[in-house]
Structures are given as structure tokens and as C-alpha cells.
Amino acid sequence: MTAQTLYDKLWSSHVVTEEADGTVLLYIDRHLVHEVTSPQAFEGLKLAGRKPWRVSSIVATADHNTPTDHWDEGIKDPISRQQVETLDSNIKEFGALAYFPFKDKGQGIVHVMGPEQGATLPGMTVVCGDSHTSTHGAFGALAHGIGTSEVEHVMATQTLVAKKSKNMLVRVDGQLAAGITGKDVALAIIGKIGTAGGTGYAIEFGGDAIQSLSMEGRMTLCNMAIEAGARSGLVAVDQKTIDYVKGRPFAPKGEAWDKAVAYWNTLHSDEGAHFDAVVTLDAAEIKPQVTWGTSPEMVTDINGHVPDPAQESDPVKKGSIERALAYMGLKANTPISEIAVDVVFIGSCTNSRIEDLREAAAVAKGRKKAANVKQVLVVPGSGLVKAQAEAEGLDKVFVEAGFEWREPGCSMCLAMNADRLQPGERCASTSNRNFEGRQGQGGRTHLVSPAMAAAAAIAGHFVDVSHF
Amino acid sequence: MKAFTTLNGLVCPLDRANVDTDAIIPKQFLKSIKRSGFGPNLFDEWRYLDHGEPGMDNSARQLNPDFVLNYPRYAGAQVLLARENFGCGSSREHAPWALEDYGFRVVIAPSFADIFFNNCYKNGLLPIVLPAEAVDQLFKESQATEGYRLDIDLAAQTVTTPSGQSFAFDITEHRKHCLLNGLDEIGLTLAQADKIRAYEEKLKAEKPWLLA
Numbered sequence: 001m002t003a004q005t006l007y008d009k010l011w012s013s014h015v016v017t018e019e020a021d022g023t024v025l026l027y028i029d030r031h032l033v034h035e036v037t038s039p040q041a042f043e044g045l046k047l048a049g050r051k052p053w054r055v056s057s058i059v060a061t062a063d064h065n066t067p068t069d070h071w072d073e074g075i076k077d078p079i080s081r082q083q084v085e086t087l088d089s090n091i092k093e094f095g096a097l098a099y100f101p102f103k104d105k106g107q108g109i110v111h112v113m114g115p116e117q118g119a120t121l122p123g124m125t126v127v128c129g130d131s132h133t134s135t136h137g138a139f140g141a142l143a144h145g146i147g148t149s150e151v152e153h154v155m156a157t158q159t160l161v162a163k164k165s166k167n168m169l170v171r172v173d174g175q176l177a178a179g180i181t182g183k184d185v186a187l188a189i190i191g192k193i194g195t196a197g198g199t200g201y202a203i204e205f206g207g208d209a210i211q212s213l214s215m216e217g218r219m220t221l222c223n224m225a226i227e228a229g230a231r232s233g234l235v236a237v238d239q240k241t242i243d244y245v246k247g248r249p250f251a252p253k254g255e256a257w258d259k260a261v262a263y264w265n266t267l268h269s270d271e272g273a274h275f276d277a278v279v280t281l282d283a284a285e286i287k288p289q290v291t292w293g294t295s296p297e298m299v300t301d302i303n304g305h306v307p308d309p310a311q312e313s314d315p316v317k318k319g320s321i322e323r324a325l326a327y328m329g330l331k332a333n334t335p336i337s338e339i340a341v342d343v344v345f346i347g348s349c350t351n352s353r354i355e356d357l358r359e360a361a362a363v364a365k366g367r368k369k370a371a372n373v374k375q376v377l378v379v380p381g382s383g384l385v386k387a388q389a390e391a392e393g394l395d396k397v398f399v400e401a402g403f404e405w406r407e408p409g410c411s412m413c414l415a416m417n418a419d420r421l422q423p424g425e426r427c428a429s430t431s432n433r434n435f436e437g438r439q440g441q442g443g444r445t446h447l448v449s450p451a452m453a454a455a456a457a458i459a460g461h462f463v464d465v466s467h468f
Numbered sequence: 469m470k471a472f473t474t475l476n477g478l479v480c481p482l483d484r485a486n487v488d489t490d491a492i493i494p495k496q497f498l499k500s501i502k503r504s505g506f507g508p509n510l511f512d513e514w515r516y517l518d519h520g521e522p523g524m525d526n527s528a529r530q531l532n533p534d535f536v537l538n539y540p541r542y543a544g545a546q547v548l549l550a551r552e553n554f555g556c557g558s559s560r561e562h563a564p565w566a567l568e569d570y571g572f573r574v575v576i577a578p579s580f581a582d583i584f585f586n587n588c589y590k591n592g593l594l595p596i597v598l599p600a601e602a603v604d605q606l607f608k609e610s611q612a613t614e615g616y617r618l619d620i621d622l623a624a625q626t627v628t629t630p631s632g633q634s635f636a637f638d639i640t641e642h643r644k645h646c647l648l649n650g651l652d653e654i655g656l657t658l659a660q661a662d663k664i665r666a667y668e669e670k671l672k673a674e675k676p677w678l679l680a
Contacts, residue, residue, distance in 0.1 A: 016667045017660055023642035025657060027667055029678050037560065039501035048654070053664070056679070065499065079499040079522055086501050124678065131559040131583055145583050147561035148503070149590035149653075157657040159664060163640065165582075195486060196553040199582055229556065231582045252677035260677050295486050316485050316551060323484070414558075416495045435490045435557060437513045 003270035005167045006234050007202040010142035010267070014125050016159055025159040029124040030141075033060035033096070033151070034110045035087040036416070037129025041152035042090040053158040055095040059119040059250075062087055062102045063109045064416045068379050068406035071103055080417065094155075098250070100383075108382020108408045111135040111349035115219065116384055118248025122237045122264040127154055132349045132432065134225040138218035139245070140237035140267040142202075145226065166276040168201035168230065169269075172209035174283040179466045181359065182217030183351060183430065183449035185209065185281075186224035187289035191299040193279055198230030201277065204269060205235050209283035215244040216355040223350045224432055227296040236268035290336050290462050291434045291447040293324035298434070299447070300336060302464040308332035327436055328444050329424065336462050339446070343427040344369075344376040344457040345439070346403075346450055348413035351430035352381030354388050356450040360430075361394040363454035363468060369402040370460030376403040377419060379411040403457065415440045428456035470592030471650030475573050475620045477546030479610040482536055487550060488557035489584060493566040496521055506562055507569030511537060541614050549606055550577040555584025555595075564591045574620050576627065578603045589643050592650065594620065596627060596637045622648055 004012075016025040038060075045051065052058060065080035067073075075081035084102055091099045100106040100113060107113070111132050114120040126136045126143035129151040136143035150160055170189055190197075203225050205218070213221065218235045225233025235241075242261055245251050252260045287301035298321075300307075309321040309332060325332065330339070346352070346360050357380060369376050378398045380386040386408055389395055395405045412419040413431035415438070421427055423442025430453050431438075434445035448456065455465040497509045499522060508526040513519075515537055517530045531538045537545075548567065554577040555563060564587045567575065573593060578600040580588075588595040598606070609629065610616040619628040622644065628634045639647075646653060657664075672679055 017663050019642055021641040023640055025660065025664070027664070027671075036498050040503040040561075043501070043503075050654070054668075054679075077499075083499050083501055121677070123675070129559060129561075131557065133559075145559035147559055147564075147583060147587035147590060149561060149587065153654050153657065156654045157661075157664065158668075159657060161642065161653060161657065195556055196579055196581070199553070199579060226583075229553070229581060252680065256677040256680070260675070263675065295488075319483075320485055414490075414495050416498065433488075433490070433557060435488045437494055438490050441494075441513055441519050 003273040005269040005273040005275060006140060006204055006236055006267060007142065007167050008273070010123065010125070011164055014142070022163055024162055026125060026162045027159055028127050028154050029057065030059065030119060030126040031057045031154050032110050032114050032126065032128035032133065033058055034064060034130065035062045035083045036064045037148050038090065038151055039083065039086045040148045041155060042094065044152040045094070045155060050156045052094050052155045056097045057158065058096040059098050059114065059117070060087065060091055060096050061100040061107050061110050061113050064410045064414065066102050066409040067417050068409050068411050068419055071407055075102065105383040108385065109349045109352060109410055111223065112353060112381030112385060115139065116248065116382060118245055118251035121245060121251065122241055122267050127160065131226045132223050134231065134233045135219050135223040135349060137222040137225065137232050137234040138215060139241055140234065140264065142232060144231035165202045165231065166200055167274070168198060168203045168277040168279065169275040170203050170205050170279045171207035172205070172281045172283050173207045174209060175212065176209050176283045176286060177466070179451060180286050180288065181449045181451065182213050182220035184286055184289045186221045187291065187296065187299045187447060188281060188286045190224065190228045190296045192281065193228055195227060195295050195297045196229045198225060198228040201230050202232045202234060203228065203230040205233060210235060211238065214355060215240055216353045219353070220350055227432055237264045288449065288452050288465055290452065292328065292330060292336065293321070294327055294434055294436050296434060296447060298324055302336055302462060304336050306330045306332055306334040306336070338461060340372055340461040341428045341456050342374050342425045343421060344373060344453050345412040345427055345429040345431065346453050347377065347379030347381070347411050348431035349381065350432045351450050352379060352385065354385050356430065357385070357389045357394050360450040360454040361397040363451050363465060364401040364403065364458065365397050367401055367458045369457045372460045373457050376457045377406060377412060378403050379406045380408045382408045412439050414438060428453045428462065469590065469650050469652065472573065472592055472594050472622055472647045474622065475546060476617055477574060477620065478542065478544055479547045479549050479606070479616050479618055480537060480542040480545035481549040481607050481610045483551065483607060485551040486553045486556055489555055489560050489563040490557055492555065492563040493560065494520070498560055498562055503565055504569060506566035507571070510566040510570045511535070544571065546571055547574045547576065547618050548572050549603065549610060550575060552577065552579045554580050556581040559583045561587045564588045564593050568593045576603065576606065589647060590653070592647065594622065594647065598627065598635050598637060602635050
């Protein structure tokens with residue numbers, strides 16, 4: 001048998017039928033659902049008189065619209081509330097394996113909730129009407145975002161009409177310096193290959209530096225595969241993967257567990273498997289990353305400068321830099337460490353897990369936020385993350401530093417709830433997108449790791465956390 | 469789904485790379501539980517001078533005269549000409565819904581983000597990839613000539629300029645068939661329900677934990 005990549009194995013084991021042009025029906029094991037991209041899909045099912053093909057594949061939560069404070073007051077925005085209540089009633093009508101509604105202790109960002117519940121397992125196909133579904137690839141699962149028509153298609157048929165992507169290997173060799181996180185690795189990769197570098201590919205992340213990342217670091221990395229243009233990111237299964245999954249509520253138990261582990265141990269690329277593209281990075285060269293523009297590829301490290309559009313010869317790129325600097329209110333050649341911030345956001349499906357909060361708390365401990373920083377939001381990824389953080393006393397560390405400790409949700413990553421930047425405000429954010437208006441109209445986003453965000457909150461400007 | 473066969477459409481050139489789905493339809497409009505009515509808020513932050521929220525009377529809002537979609541010469545455009553990596557970012561299908569609701573039937577670019585590209589086909593919107601040089605030429609011609617229109621023929625897989633120059637484009641047979649005939653993909657898939665059930669039987673034997 002020819003050597004296969006991990007992606008080849010996951011793909012071929014889920015093909016139900018294949019047409020002559022390579023279009024396949026791909027079987028879907030797990031369907032994660034949230035309130036924003038599902039109402040029209042449920043509506044479509046109703047109009048056609050259809051039912052979900054396999055209710056036990058559906059795991060749902062409300063996350064995008066939910067407030068992160070004053071939960072006793074409910075959801076004040078009537079349109080947000082209607083969307084969340086529509087999910088409540090749709091799940092009640094159609095069913096699910098599990099549902100974590102607003103205020104439930106298991107509620108949280110769908111990409112935090114799935115893994116922590118064991119709803120995401122190695123070898124699965126995982127879809128969700130959300131581009132950051134790539135997160136789940138950290139478990140050696142084939143996971144990617146889909147549109148609402150596809151949400152309806154998966155509900156009705158348990159399959160997706162799909163075409164195979166090409167294989168890309170991104171190998172990060174060597175060891176990361178102390179304090180360098182999955183977020184810095186992700187941004188460094190995007191800086192190297194660009195936001196369209198992975199378009200048309202499934203990216204497998206490999207190499208010593210990736211193997212040394214924790215499961216949470218791998219989730220952060222795969223989460224941002226989509227920011228490199230790849231719908232799915234993958235990391236091979238190893239003992240860390242299996243240890244993470246063991247004992248979680250929806251993980252297999254007993255005999256099924258042993259059978260599953262035997263299969264999961266085959267979920268890696270074979271020696272000599274063919275990749276259509278290979279990109280390598282030297283881990284030792286990766287420094288704390290900070291984005292300066294309005295696309296995640298507009299990134300440099302903490303020792304870098306805002307670029308000068310005059311140095312760019314390509315007219316389209318030059319125009320993009322000029323537009324980005326005007327939007328961001330930045331001058332060419334400004335050192336990154338001289339950029340002051342107004343707001344800091346620690347949260348999102350990229351960086352709101354317990355290790356992220358521990359890293360931020362380690363920086364904040366015994367310190368106070370800078371006077372020029374108006375607000376520091378710390379938003380845990382789920383109710384379970386929040387409870388764990390509080391059990392460790394992290395909430396007190398944050399509050400003593402002048403940070404706000406909030407309820408779980410997507411929050412200021414995309415500002416669908418009340419948490420948003422005002423026009424012109426500059427934010428150090430642990431989220432995944434620095435697009436124009438993403439965190440609020442006119443808001444200016446700089447993407448960083450949790451430790452770098454906490455350090456910016458304390459210093460009032462970007463600073464190298466390794467010297468902190 | 470609306471079928472797509474041929475189109476002779478006015479071209480609007482949007483000369484920016486990496487146009488993301490947050491720009492195509494900002495997040496506040498995703499709170500809707502409907503799949504129509506997004507057209508007036510297409511490119512909302514670029515198109516209007518004030519901040520848009522759901523429920524506003526968009527006809528009373530002040531348009532940004534510098535945004536290309538607002539130029540009188542592009543009123544009624546059905547072909548959007550774009551730069552590389554169009555539709556990057558979030559998976560929101562509200563982006564193709566907004567483009568289609570506005571009146572676009574075709575988007576031409578040198579490259580598209582994968583999820584957006586896929587979502588277009590589900591909504592009778594045809595995304596066409598042409599080589600960067602061809603797109604560059606179309607930008608120059610459409611900017612230079614008022615009333616510049618393109619002929620798009622899906623069956624023949626061609627884009628033809630007013631001077632008669634034709635560019636061929638690729639599309640999978642499956643997508644072409646669905647689009648030409650306006651087919652309901654779920655109905656097509658359910659015609660293969662026995663094969664899906666057979667797959668599940670195999671799964672039950674080999675990986676029972678997945679069906680638990």
C-alpha cells in the first residue's frame with residue numbers, strides 16, 4: 001500500500017460515494033452547532049419536512065451573541081436574544097446528543113466546548129458553521145467550517161458534497177524559546193505563507209516544535225489554519241492526544257476505548273507520504289508576534305517595525321499597506337514596542353483555554369494595568385474553563401491587576417454582543433482576526449498571544465514578554 | 469436554488485485584495501434568522517458613512533460617494549470584479565446571500581477563499597477564477613469604459629469581453645450540473661440514502677464509538 005498522509009487517511013475512510021470528477025459524499029461524524037449559522041438551516045429542514053439524519057451527531061451551544069456580564073439580566077439586545085432562543089427551540093424540536101444553552105455550566109465557545117466534552121475525537125470528521133472549526137484538527141480529526149446550506153445538508157444527510165484538498169506539510173523544526181506559544185507559531189507561519197498560502201490545502205503541522213506543544217497549543221495553531229487560507233489544519237495523534245481525551249464525558253469507555261485507541265494510534269502520516277507542498281520554519285527564530293495591519297499576514301515580531309509602503313514595489317500590496325496604515329492610525333517605520341494600546345482582550349476560540357489564562361495570569365500577578373489602558377477583558381472560553389480558573393485563583397489575580405473577569409462566550413473577538421471597541425480604539429487581542437471593523441466599527445486590532453496581551457495591559461504598550 | 473445559464477452583466481471593479489467576509493457583511497447583520505434581505509447591507513462599513521445596525525432605514529442613510537459600488541455608472545451591476553483571496557475569513561453564508569440579494573450573479577477574481585467559494589455555488593452565485601493577468605486586463609477595461617459588460621456562459625465555461633475576447637474558466641462537473649439546472653443538492657444526496665446507510669453499517673462494525 002502506498003504511503004498516505006494523515007489527511008489522505010481521514011479523507012478516504014469517510015468517502016461514501018465518489019463521482020467521476022472527484023466530487024465525493026463525505027460522511028460526517030460530529031456536527032457542532034451554534035446560534036448564528038444554524039437558524040436558516042433548521043428553517044430549511046422544516047420547509048422541506050426533513051429531520052436530522054442522526055441526532056446523536058449534533059452537539060450545540062450558544063456562544064456568539066451571549067453577553068459576558070450581568071447574566072441575571074438575560075440577553076438585552078432583542079435580536080441577539082431571538083437568535084439564541086431560536087436555537088433553544090430548534091434543539092428542542094429536532095434534538096441533539098448534547099446542548100449547552102446560555103447560562104448552562106457547560107456553555108462556551110463551540111471550539112472550546114467540543115474538545116473539553118470529548119465531543120471531538122481523533123479520526124472524526126467534524127464540521128460546524130464556523131470557519132474556526134479547523135481548531136479540532138489538533139486531535140487528528142478532519143475538521144472544517146461550512147456554510148449554512150451545508151449545515152442543512154449535513155443535518156439532512158449526514159454527509160457533505162466535497163472535493164479533496166491538496167496536502168501541505170508545515171514543519172517547525174527545533175525547539176521554541178521559552179514563552180513562545182502556539183499563537184506565535186501560528187502568526188509566524190501566516191507571516192511566511194500569507195493568508196492565501198494554504199488555500200486549497202489541508203495543512204498538517206509537524207516537526208519537533210509542534211510535538212512539544214500541549215493539546216491547547218495545538219488547538220490554537222490549528223484554529224488559525226483558516227487564517228492561512230486552509231480550511232483544515234491537522235496534528236498527528238500522539239500520547240498527549242489520547243491522554244487529553246481520556247475520561248471526558250463523550251469519550252468512549254471500556255472496551256470501546258481500547259478499540260478506539262488502537263485505531264487512533266494509526267492517525268499519523270506514513271513515512272514517505274507525498275505532500276504537494278512543504279514549508280519549514282526554524283522554531284528557534286520565532287519571537288513573540290504582533291500584527292500591525294488589517295490582515296493576519298500583516299505581522300512582525302516585537303522587535304520589528306511598522307512597514308513602509310514606499311519600500312513595496314507591487315502596486316496591489318502597496319495599496320493594501322497604505323490602506324491598512326490609514327485604518328490602523330499608524331506611521332511607517334514605527335517600532336512595534338512604541339505602539340500604545342487602549343483596550344486588551346484575552347479570550348476567543350483561539351486563546352481562552354485554561355493554559356492561556358494561566359499564561360496571562362503569570363504575567364499579571366502582582367502588577368497593575370497601565371493608566372492609559374481603559375479596559376482589559378478576560379473572557380474564559382467556557383463555563384468549565386471559568387470554574388477551573390476560579391479554583392486556581394486566576395480570577396483574583398486578574399481582578400487585582402485591574403482586569404475584568406467575565407462570563408464565557410465569543411465576546412470581543414467579533415463583537416456580536418455588547419463587548420466591542422469604539423471607533424479609533426486600539427486593542428491588543430488574543431483573537432484570530434484583525435480585519436477592519438472586526439472588533440467594532442473603526443476599532444484597531446493587534447493580534448498577540450495571551451502573555452503578550454497581558455504584558456501590553458501592564459506596560460500600556462507592546463513589550464517583549466520574555467524580558468518581563 | 470436559482471439556476472445559472474448565461475449572463476450579460478454590467479461589471480463593477482472592486483480594486484482591493486483580501487476582501488474578507490466581515491467587510492462583505494458585518495457581524496451585526498448576522499443576527500437575522502432569515503436568509504434574505506442582506507443586500508442593502510452588503511459592504512455596509514464601506515458603503516455608508518454612518519454606522520449600520522439591523523432594522524435601520526437604509527434608504528435614509530448617507531452613502532459614501534468614494535466607494536465604487538455607489539458610483540452611478542455601476543448601478544445595477546451583476547458582475548463583481550475582485551482581487552486575490554476574495555471572501556477570506558469567516559464561513560458566514562450571509563456573504564454570498566448579501567451579494568446575491570444585492571443583484572450580483574458572478575464574482576470574478578484571481579483567487580477565492582475556499583469556504584466562500586463553496587458557499588457561492590449553493591446560492592446560484594457563480595465564482596469565476598481567471599488568471600491574474602486576465603483579471604488585471606478586465607480591471608483596466610472596466611475602469612476605462614463606462615457601461616462595460618461581460619458575457620458569461622456557464623455551459624461553455626467562458627467569459628467574453630465586449631471586444632469578443634474570451635477567457636475559459638474551470639468548474640467541476642458536479643457544480644456545473646447543479647448550477648445549470650438549479651438543483652436541490654439535499655434531494656440529490658438523499659437519492660443515495662441507501663449508500664449512506666451502508667456506510668453507517670460498516671461504521672457500526674468497525675468504529676462503533678462514533679455512532680454512540
